[in-house]
Amino acid sequence: MATLSPIDVQKALKGMDYPAKKDDIVGQAERNGAGDEVLEALRNLPEKQYDGPDQVSEVVRGG
Numbered sequence: 001m002a003t004l005s006p007i008d009v010q011k012a013l014k015g016m017d018y019p020a021k022k023d024d025i026v027g028q029a030e031r032n033g034a035g036d037e038v039l040e041a042l043r044n045l046p047e048k049q050y051d052g053p054d055q056v057s058e059v060v061r062g063g
Helices: 006-012 022-031 036-043 053-060
Strands: none
Touching (some): 006 036, 022 036
């Protein structure tokens, strides 16, 4: 599997209003036409509220 780019994650979340829940984040990424790898990573996020795109990216990276 290729390394997921934080830039791709940020592009997928463009226009997202925070705080946001996982389902809202995945939905926004789908509307933004995110690639399969980005969508898979976002679908694997823990169920919680996220305060911003940096927090989402950090969790996606495994931080």
